[in-house]
Amino acid sequence: MSTAECEQQGTGWGILEDLPGDPMIWVLIFSELVAFGLFLGAFSVARAIHPAMFAAGQAMLDLDLAGLNTVVLVTSGWAAARATKAARAGERQVARYWLLGAMALGGLFIAIKLAEYAEEIGRGVGLETSSFFTLYFLLTGFHLLHVGLGIVILAVVCRRAETSGVETGTAFWHMVDLVWIVMFPILYLVK
Amino acid sequence: MTMPDRIDIAWIVLIGLALATILLPQLMPRPLLGNALLLAFAALKGRRIVLDFLDLRVAPALWRGLVSAWILIVLLLAWLASAVVALI
Numbered sequence: 001m002s003t004a005e006c007e008q009q010g011t012g013w014g015i016l017e018d019l020p021g022d023p024m025i026w027v028l029i030f031s032e033l034v035a036f037g038l039f040l041g042a043f044s045v046a047r048a049i050h051p052a053m054f055a056a057g058q059a060m061l062d063l064d065l066a067g068l069n070t071v072v073l074v075t076s077g078w079a080a081a082r083a084t085k086a087a088r089a090g091e092r093q094v095a096r097y098w099l100l101g102a103m104a105l106g107g108l109f110i111a112i113k114l115a116e117y118a119e120e121i122g123r124g125v126g127l128e129t130s131s132f133f134t135l136y137f138l139l140t141g142f143h144l145l146h147v148g149l150g151i152v153i154l155a156v157v158c159r160r161a162e163t164s165g166v167e168t169g170t171a172f173w174h175m176v177d178l179v180w181i182v183m184f185p186i187l188y189l190v191k
Numbered sequence: 192m193t194m195p196d197r198i199d200i201a202w203i204v205l206i207g208l209a210l211a212t213i214l215l216p217q218l219m220p221r222p223l224l225g226n227a228l229l230l231a232f233a234a235l236k237g238r239r240i241v242l243d244f245l246d247l248r249v250a251p252a253l254w255r256g257l258v259s260a261w262i263l264i265v266l267l268l269a270w271l272a273s274a275v276v277a278l279i
Binding site: 015018019020030033036037040041044045047048051063067070071074075077078080081082084085170171174175177178181182184185186189190191 | 196198199201202205206209210212213215216222225226229230232233236237240241243244245246247250251253254257258261262264265266268269270271272273275276277
């Protein structure tokens with residue numbers, strides 16, 4: 001098929017065009033899911049090899065703050081989903097309010113996570129304390145960077161609040177939410 | 192007052208499952224079954240996010256299947272690794 005024929009049929013992204021938002025964000029989302037999947041797989045295998053070390057490390061984590069952050073991020077995802085619905089209905093101002101809510105909750109997630117890090121570092125643990133803490137800080141730190149990046153993306157799409165832009169920004173945000181939902185029990189709860 | 196829609200119901204379900212996830216380890220001392228339940232809750236939460244927040248409910252089955260498979264593979268690997276530890 002020639003380039004001209006491709007352009008006549010769509011934007012040239014093939015089956016990625018069936019997904020909400022810009023197809024490019026889905027390339028990024030699938031890449032990120034593979035990276036987080038490999039990281040979490042490595043964590044699970046390392047736990048099977050060093051069960052006592054991982055149990056001792058897990059016992060030093062703050063489950064209450066992590067649980068609170070789960071509620072915060074899920075609620076932020078809800079606000080982002082409402083923003084998408086409002087944008088699709090042409091209610092741009094309503095979409096902006098929901099996006100601002102999602103961003104504020106994302107900021108709260110970062111603040112809580114940093115408080116959790118401060119508490120853990122205050123107890124004398126760090127990247128080199130054990131394999132558990134090396135993987136814990138790398139995994140949660142990598143995720144935290146994505147929360148920060150997600151807030152920047154939501155801020156960019158919030159300005160115009162067009163349907164395609166909002167769908168693109170919130171798709172990334174829901175990926176960040178999904179990764180935390182899977183990561184939380186694996187890091188904090190599975191014995 | 193407007194009735195809650197699919198997005199609101201998904202949020203309520205997610206909050207309920209998040210609270211159940213936090214409380215479960217205190218109620219379920221046996222790790223093998225407790226871990227299976229914890230990870231099953233995570234799979235249910237992930238499914239709600241994929242279908243109702245990401246809105247892949249209306250996307251082709253290929254994409255829904257790929258993201259759902261990611262959730263299942265990561266959680267199943269975590270459960271298998273924990274089961275190996277519990278059984279040895």
